[in-house]
Amino acid sequence: MRRFRCLLDCVPGEAKKKKKKKTAAATTGSVPNAPTYLPKGCSVTPRTTGPRIAVSLYGVVKSLATLGSIRANLVRPLQRVGTVDLFVHLLQPHSVSNPRSLESSVKRSRERNASVIDSREFISTLSPCRFGITDQASADLELAQNVERSANVVGHGNPHQRKHTMENYGIESIRNLFRSRLSMRASAMLVKGHMEAHRIVYTHLALVRPDLDYQTPLVFDPSNTRAQVSVPDWGHDFCPQCAWAGINDRFAIGELPVLLPLALERLVQMSRYSVVRNSEHLWCTILAEANVTVGMLPGMRLVRTRALGKERRDLKPPLPLPPLLCVERHGLKLVQDWNATMSERYAESISSQPWCAACFPASAAKAAVVTKAKPKSRKEREQPNKAAVVRAARAARAAAAKGSMAAARPAAAMRAEARRVAARLEAASVVAASAPSASAAASAAASAARRAAAATPP
DSSP states (O other): HHHHHHHHSSTTTHHHHHHHHHHHHHHHOSSSSSSSOTTOOOOTTTOOSEEEEEEEEEEEOOGGGGGGIIIIIIIIIHHHHEEEEEEEEEEEEEEEGGGGTTTTEEEEEESSSTTTHHHHHHHHHOOOOOEEEHHHHHHHHHHHHHHHHHTTTTTOOHHHHHHHHHSSOOOOHHHHHHHHHHHHHHHHHHHHHHHHHTTTOOOOEEEEOEEEEEOOOOOOOOOOOOOOOEEESSSSSSSSSOBOOOOOOOEEEEEEHHHHHHHHHHHHHHHOOHHHHHHHHHHHHHHTTTTTTEEETTOOOOEEEEEEEOOOGTOOOOOOOOOOHHHHOOOOOOOOSSSHHHHHHHHHHHHHHHHHHHHHHHHHHHHHHHHHHHHHHHHHHHSOOHHHHHHHHHHHHHHHHHHHHHHOHHHHHHHHHHHHHHHHHHHHHHHGGGGGGHHHHHHHHHHHHHHHHHOOOO
């Protein structure tokens, strides 16, 4: 064998081929080249310029009815201002059970509620750039210790706070919080892995829940760099007792270098902290600790969709209000990127709720001044007062009834009544002769009564 190998090595040209192979292997290295092709559904390439937005959907699909609003009021408005790629990670449950949202035993089957939690149909309809599905039972095994620890330390040793939080949340809601943060991290990892594999850099990231009905189009300006992260302008502070400082965590959009690390660390943050108040309070503390500048998205309306229909509590129009308590209690960097009209609206929202006015006295006083000095529009000036219209209608009906009764009375009775009134007035004028002004008034009234009696038809 040695001799045979020696003969092969000594064949002219074979040594040169081996050297060429070695040099080629040395030049390529152990790391393969990045693939030049992109998966189906991806729009952003390494050469794409302008705003490049990664939309990260995470959580559990509870109804396919939200697909239309996601595409019409979220994806298309973003496509008008930049290039968009969708990344989806969903949890596939075997059943949905949460007493807090009135959901119970909505099982996965083709015969019953098949469209409610069918993750594959949702993904195929949306056609994302990257997607992933995790069985919820396996995710619960991974999160079991974290959920148990968080439930044990709820309230930070305060019995009243613990009782209040557990009554509003419960162990199942805490488990759902960990599930959503796990799915958020997995979806964010899809974005990060896609960027590294294809050498793509996104400028913005949107954290989106698939179980929300987006009822108004998203208004987002990527060129506005004042706020690093933007959230809806409602659902933040819970004013009773002025202690519920939070930030709406149902939707967020902002700069990817700022928002992507926060999305990757949300599960770790949940494991570090217990649920003091609610998930909005946790989001407030995370943004404040990260020293992130936060802006508002005015007019964005979101309605949660459950397995049995829309959340009734979300059907009522929300009260627009910036997260002022999070600024006061936790030092949040809030950017006032709204106009004067929205400032007046926020102040009026505070003054309309007595408990909120007690929390923010300066804003309530400002709202009172604005409301007092606010001029009425032309439509308001021309529109009659409803109470005045009602009073005028009542008076007209009473006058008509009185007139009909007077017409029915005989003329003789009317003349007799006029004479009696004139006689009483003359007697009053005689008694009040000591008071000149009163006497003059009484005599004038008596003469008026005599003229009325004379004018009465026979």
